Amino acid sequence: MDYKFWEIEPRWQAYWEENKTFKTPNDFSKPKYYILDMFPYPSGAGLHVGHPEGYTATDILSRYKRMKGFNVLHPMGWDAFGLPAEQYAIQTGTHPAVTTFKNCDNFKRQIKTLGLSYDWDREINTTDPKYVKWTQWIFTKLYNTWFDYEQGKGRPISELPIPEEIQAEGEAAVKEYIGKKRLAYYDNAQVWWCDNCKTVCANEEVLTDGAHEKCGHHVIRKNLKQWLLRIPHYAQRLLEGLDDLDWPEGVKDMQKNWIGKSTGAEVDFQVEGLDQQLRVYTTRPDTLFGATYMVVSPEHPMLNELVVADKQEEVQQYSKAASLKSDLDRTELAKDKTGVFTGRYAINPVTGLPIPIWVADYVLMGYGTGAIMAVPAHDTRDFEFAEKFEIPITCILDPKDADAEVREQVLAGKACWTEDGAYINSSSEKTGLDINGLNKKDGIAKVISWLEDRGIGHATTNFKLRDWLFSRQRYWGEPFPVIHWEDGEISLVEDDLPVTLPDLQKFEPGEGGESPLANATDWLNVVDENGRKGRRETNTMPQWAGSCWYFLRYIDPNNDEQIFDPKLENYWMPVDLYIGGAEHAVLHLLYSRFWHKVLFDLGVVSTDEPFKRLYNQGMILAFAYETQTGAKVTSDLVEEKDGKYFHTQTGEELRQIVAKMSKSLKNVINPDDVVEKYGADSLRLYEMFMGPLDDTKPWAENGVKGVFGFLTRAHRFFANTDHITEGEEDLEVLKLLQQTIIKVGDDIENLKFNTGISALMVFNNLAIKKGKVTKATAETFAKILSPYAPHLAEELWRLYGHKESLAYEPWPVADESLLVEDTHEYPVSFNGKMRFKLELALDLPAKEVEQAVLSHELAQKWLDGKTPKKIIYVPKKIINVVL
RNA sequence: GCCCGGGUGGCGGAAUUGGUAGACGCGCUGGAUUCAAAAUCCAGUUCUGGCAACAGAGUGCGGGUUCGAUUCCCGCCCCGGGUACCA
Structure with a gap:
């Protein structure tokens, strides 16, 4: 019986889709669990193997939590504004919306082949006007909010007290005063400009040597009118908020350093x-x-x-x-x-x-x-x-505890001392x-x-934290809901959101550093009821805008009346677990927290912090090869012989190194290929089996073969009803099964997927060795396997006669009474070195334990006629004889 | 420079947080099956010595605490990430 993953997997994927197995009801009677992936930017290159790593981890936890009785919110969407689609438009004339649509579609197709249990009815797209509407709405809130340092919170601008002396100066002074308090403001700011690409670029697109990452040209500074956000007003709150978060300490440290108090x-x-x-x-x-x-x-x-x-x-x-x-x-x-x-x-x-x-x-x-x-x-x-x-x-500080030579230098003003000491x-x-x-x-x-x-x-x-430059001279971003009037007044478009992008034919930015939107004259110019002329804001928002709040929209993605229903927000928030790459440690996560705190102060959201627990998946690297002189060799020119690597053309022996996947090294792994060759369950399993989730680790095809072998053996054994018997289960199998249930569950909760898989393998090995298991055992195995390899698990479950998906079957409960032992096999050490093992009753008195050890035949050799000074006996752990 | 991580077999990695170092997987070696190969199955696999039983060494390096250290402390070395004149 072959493991026909190519038949099994599409069949179950279709089943889940048709039956809407993973549609998430707003069922308040159940405890909720919100598991979020950092949504991707759908690039033209499609998914790389880094994406499924985080997605699989969250999927395993989601499936597990459903079986534990939680109402799980596990959505996916697209961070689809961004530069590549616009650059492509400049080159080819293809509208960014077209490119974006195509790329999202491809990403979705790829993700679906992985068997991830997303509720696709909650899919969102940051470029969708129905989504943009609420991004713009939040911007208007920022504009109309000031930070009250006395209360330590943001408040509506209408509540801003205006000092009498300002009022006395007249309306213009009042407006200026208010303008200086708004969290969003419009002012001159310096931006990076690439004269080669005729475009501004974001800080993160400028390499450390000052070159534009796209073309290598040196960027220059340009002074342009810009939108900025007063994030420093929230510096103290952003700093304090970190204390209660279950986040990696490294990420917290990075944010603390960035805030720089x-x-x-x-x-x-x-x-x-x-x-x-x-x-x-x-x-x-x-x-x-x-x-x-x-x-x-x-x-x-x-x-x-x-x-x-x-x-x-x-x-x-x-x-x-x-x-x-x-x-x-x-x-x-x-x-x-x-x-x-x-x-x-x-x-x-x-x-x-x-x-x-x-x-x-x-x-x-x-x-x-x-x-x-x-x-x-x-x-x-x-x-x-x-x-x-x-x-x-x-010198005014005597480094009295420093070494004499240093101290002398410092006292003489010939060296610098920044540590403590005594003043002189x-x-x-x-x-x-x-x-x-x-x-x-x-x-x-x-x-x-x-x-x-x-x-x-x-x-x-x-604080080191600076105002956040919030505008880009770009087409493919959210338009600002703002009109600049000829008399200098700035007004918001509040009643008629969203302000949508005009359709353009040409996407080149203007010469003077203006957005391509400046060419859209019909869209650009407006006149109010009094005939006053105005111009729409031509800058657009940066990509961060859409990703700052997307997790809130999943809660109520189709609501056109409100950003979301507060009752739903109150139930689902905060995000219980957020998994994504460490590259977002500061910017995205800090910006998001900032917006969230503003929304919290305004009563829009119910939690001060959006993400309770954060975890970073590590980067997946690939093997690459180089000659003895360090020249890189593309992977298609390498052959392996006896664990060594050789150049297929020159025969030269090569060194295996670990490097980032790159086109130039031809070592990029495409998940589609892996799915085709080994199946989605194998891909999922290998991504998790490679090592700890947060480690950086290299992709090894042999590793995929390894987990594929495990699934093949599991299928061969558990899908063959000849192996499934009635009656009493073998005690050894039964005991190991209980241990495996506990281990797999604990490891999922702790995101230690690699050792969880190992436990499943150990159990599979024992079952195969025994040759048969009871149906109850086989069903339990299918259940605990299911978060990892859901397709195979569903297949087994169906085979055992069940009509429904096992996605909502209760997670097995281990019978711990089976694991209670009355004896323990003790390692017996002499001077800390393990010499032999000895099985002893747990209730044996210490005296008798010593007696048993010393009278053991092997003990004589190590005692060598000496009397032990001491015998350490740690029940259920170890016995150590000190000579 | 500063702040975080991290150094364990040929490789990816385990080790209940002070208690049998090397689980699981890859690779390799030998065997079974096969006309043969692939696939599969069985056995072995940290290193050194030994046919073996066994012995010695061993978690980046050097010290220390402890009956006992991959784990704790002190001093170094190397690798990865972040940050950089923030007064």
């Missing part, structure tokens, strides 16, 4: 000869005594005033040069610090002494106050700068402050309170 103080320095203060931000106010100079960023608003007459030209030149450098170039040159003295001095508030003010591009305008106090003895950057420009370096040179009779002898923590506290008492500084917090 730091605490310190702002300090005002009196500028000599001007009636002005220069405000700096520092995390180390305790090192004020060591501040021997100051630096302002080249973009600092006070710079012009600060520069003395005969330094004007030099400084101007420097600032101009700095502004031409991109951030990237600035970091590139990080090793070599540059800067110019402004000729101006400020008074160090704790010493009362003047210190020079420099301008240097290692200080960024976008962080803190754009100005710093420089403490070269205790900050590596300041140290480098001071050494280069021969500025005094005053940190008192001033003139100002009355003295922190000598204190440690870092106490020093910071004392200086801050001293500054606060005098009104020249205060404790404060800073």
Whole structure:
């Protein structure tokens, strides 16, 4: 009897589809479980083997949870806006919608051949106008929300209190004031522009060396009017929210670093000869005594005033040069610090002494106050700068616990010390402050309170997180529901959503950095009832927009009246498990959390955080081959002999390496081919058997053969009714079956699929060895196999006479009483080295255990006539004789 | 530089979190079947020595704690990911 997966699998896939086996009812009587995959961008290349890894994992858990009695929401959809379809349109004239439709269709076909239990009635597509409508609706909410720092939450803009002095200035001032509070705003921003492609590109499309990933040309900065979102207002909430999430620590750390909270103080320095203060931000106010100079960023608003007459030209030149450098170039040159003295001095508030003010591009305008106090003895950057420009370096923190040589260097100002120590040179009779002898923590506290008492500084917090650039000069994205009127007013389209994309013939962006939408004149120009002329926003939203909230739409995907029914949202949210690639650790997951928190504050959603548990699947790599000199050889030119690899043409022996799948190495694995050759169940099983879900691991065809062999043997045994008997089950089989039920279930809950499969294999091996099992055993095996290999399991279930799918059969409960043992086979060690095994009754008193061990015939050899010093006896674990 | 992961047979990986290191699978070796091969089945397979029983070594390296360490602690080396003048 052959394992005809090519007949079995399509048959069951058709059955599930016809019977809507996996349609998810909104049945509130059952406990819910929401299992989400990161939905794919449907590229023209189709599925690669990385996709089914996460999808199979969630599918196994979904099937398992259904059998455990949960109402499982397990949907799939398409993140279908994006650049490739638009680039393709520019090249071929094919409308992105056409390409997108085709690609989604192909993805869906491929996914369906894997036997994944999605509820396809909930399928969504971010490009669907019915979906875009609600993406735009959320944008209008962002625009009409401000963040109330007192309450720590977002509130409707209508509730924003307007200070009297603003009101007094008139309507324009009020509008401006409100505009500065909105979570979405329109302003000048710098973007990356590729002059070769005539298009802007997203940050993530710019490689670290400043090249555009598509064409390799260097991108430049361009200043364009842009939409931005004030995500930093939620920085503290986004940071705190991480604490309660069951997420990989690495992802939480990355988000924490990205948010970048730091605490310190702002300090005002009196500028000599001007009636002005220069405000700096520092995390180390305790090192004020060591501040021997100051630096302002080249973009600092006070710079012009600060520069003395005969330094004007030099400084101007420097600032101009700095502004031409991109951030990237600035970091590139990080090793070599540059800067110019402004000729101006400020008074160090704790010493009362003047210190020079420099301008240097290692200080960024976008962080803190754009100005710093420089403490070269205790900050590596300041140290480098001071050494280069021969500025005094005053050590004020004695590294008393450091080794003598280092300490001497630091004290002499010849090395930089950033760790803790005891203050020296940190008192001033003139100002009355003295922190000598204190440690870092106490020093910071004392200086801050001293500054606060005098009104020249205060404790404060800073975040690295910046405003989110939320627009792209693109066609294939969500249009903004926004009209710019000729009088400068901006208004939202709120009543007539969605604003749909106009049909275009040409998709090239405009010369001046405008979106292709600027060419759609009919669509573009609008006139209001008073004859006022306006222009629609021509930017579109970035791809993140649709993916920020898609998990909410699955809950009620066809609702045209509301974004979703709140009753349903309340039942289904939050997402219980979210699986996807680690590449989204920061951006997608942070953006999503941000939107979700805004929606939560506005009462739209019922949970503060969207994703309770997150798990990242690892990347799947492939073997590749290279010659002894390191030249890569494409996989079609490699043959294997006796575990070694040779070039088919030159005969040269090759080295096997692990690399990313790539067209150039010809080592890309197409899931379609695997399904055709071994079947979907084998593909699923192998993807899970390769190793831990979150590991990076190489694809090996022999591994697929291995799991295929397992399914073939399982089929040969369990699908042959000659092997299925009536009556009592063999005790060994029965015991192992109970253990397997427990192991497989636990491993699914813990996402340890590789060892779960191993347990199924072990059981299969025993059953085959025994030659027969009872029908009850065979049915149980089919059930616990079913999350992994659902097609084969359904086939067996049907064979055993059942008419219905086993998808909702209760998960077997192990009879643990069968596993209770009254003896245990102890490994007996001498000095920690296992020497022999000894079966003993569990209730044997310790004394008798020792007796039994020492009187064992093999014990004499290891005792070697000595008397044991001690005998360690750990019941049910081990016996160790210490000599 | 900084922050996270991770180093276990020829290979992918197990090991109940301090208790028999190498489950399961691949590969390899031998055997059965076959005219032969593929497929399948059976046996073996960490390394070293030995026909064998068995003995010794062994989880990146060097120390330490412990009756006992892949697991805990200290100091290194290597690999992968993230981040980068954030004051």
